[in-house]
Amino acid sequence: MNTKDSLHLGVPLGEATRRATDFVVRFILGGGDKSRLHEEVAAIVAHPAAFVDDPLRGEFAQALLQAPPPPRAEPVKWRQWGEGLDGEAVLQMEKACLLPVSVAGALMPDAHLGYGLPIGGVLATDNAVIPYAVGVDIACRMKMTVLDLPLRDLEQKQERLTRAIEAETRFGVGAIFKDRRQHDVLDADWTVSPVTKQNQDRAWAQLGTSGSGNHFVEFGVFTAHERIHDLEPGTFVALLSHSGSRGTGAAVCDFYSKLAFQQFADLPRELKRLAWLSLDSAEGQEYWAAMELMGCYAAANHALIHRHIAANLGAEVLLDLENHHNFAWKERHVIDGVEREVIVHRKGATPAGDGVLGIIPGSMAAPGFIVRGRGDAASLNSASHGAGRAMSRKAAKEKFNWKEVSRFLKQQGVTLISAGLDEVPMAYKNIREVMAAQRDLVKIVGQFDPKLVKMAPAGERPED
Secondary structure, X not given: OOHHXXXXXXXXXXXXXXXXXXXXXXXXXXXXXXXXXXXXXXXXXXXXXXXXXOOXXXXXXXXXXXXXXXXXXXXXXXXXXXXXXXXXXHHHHHHHOOOOOEEEEXXXXXXXXXXXXXXXXEXXXXXXXXXXXXXXXXXXXXXXXXXXXXXXXXXXOHHHHHXXXXXXXXXXXXXXXXXXXXXXXXXXXXXXXHHHHHOHHXXXXXXXXXXXOOOEEEEEEEEEOOOEOOEOOEEEEEEEEEEOOHHHHHHHHHHHXXXXXXXXXXXXXXXXXXXXXXXXXXXXXXXXHHHHHHHHHHHHHHHHHHHHHHHHXXXXXXXXXXXXXXXXXXXXXXXXXXXXXXXXXXXXXXEOOOOOEEEEOOEOOEOEEEEEEOOOHHHOOEEEOOOOEOOOHHHHHHHOOHHHHHHHXXXXXXXXXXXXXXXXXXXXXXXXHHHHHOOOOEEEEEEEEEEEEEEOOOXXXXXX
């Protein structure tokens, strides 16, 4: 009996096939009837749970129980917003919907190539979490506070605003505060995962810092088109930030994605980065707890940035808004006509449930928007998380130079404190076209126009 025979009997490739071969050898060496081999293997494949305690058949049965189901022959239902999206990103989304645990998907108009799931990809799964569908920078998020500063300060007191940003956060890979900041998140249970336990001190050192790549802290003009919470319509000074869970979040992703890869080593090559963890497993529960903690930690980073900058300037906060992306949520959705709980991964996508407020930034010289979700079921209550890249970082560095970029920023009335050439506005899609493509997903209720922008200096590698 060979591998082809095993496959014909329904034995999955990988560990199950290897254990089937071991069983056959031991069966024959033990004096078993060769003519009964097919019957024996078929019986174990049909009811593996009945044989797990059998000394001869147990390892084969256990391997069958642990084997991943094969990819779907056809992808589950998913929908795309926006035209002319990156073909590789579309293909990534299509492949993600072939996973046996996938139940629905959506692709946002800011989509571009990512690891496993594209940036802008939304994937609902059945009782499973996919580390790379959450992302490397777990719980990357947006936060905006409207301050009671006069609008003239954006022009007349730029040096003061710049000093406040540079004093109250740090940028880049490995950035820390020597005089560590304090937040209640430090009192959380960091022993939920060996990774968070090991990285707690590192997380404390980086508390209140910002990331690299497309992470930023910036001042700008916020125009509220309608009443938002207690803020009446009008024009205000606002502080906007984009960052995540820093080095600790990346360590969590690295550790649990490798565990997932090991568990599903026999996944087809094009699906390997979408290896999942069952939420019935200890590893899945650990990852989920660590992800939730990283959500609290990322929120704490933003809270400290905004709190300290406001205090530095002696300003009062008139409005406070924030939202995650790069996260997974347990939500109830109607799948194939039946409402059920699913795990919704939003990798570079903004929650947009009915009435839910969100923040969708543009670029350093393009507006961002405060939106109210419309609760579109086909999008799994999601929207884009920004404009999305129009070209790779490498291409941007090769194509642009600071002389022409500086001229463009001046024309737009934007002062840039620091950034890499790979983050210039021309490297991004047109945010207004992106917003037009998702008008059925969100309603625009306010606009943020950047005026003073701080990003990680050139040379820093991206974190998400």
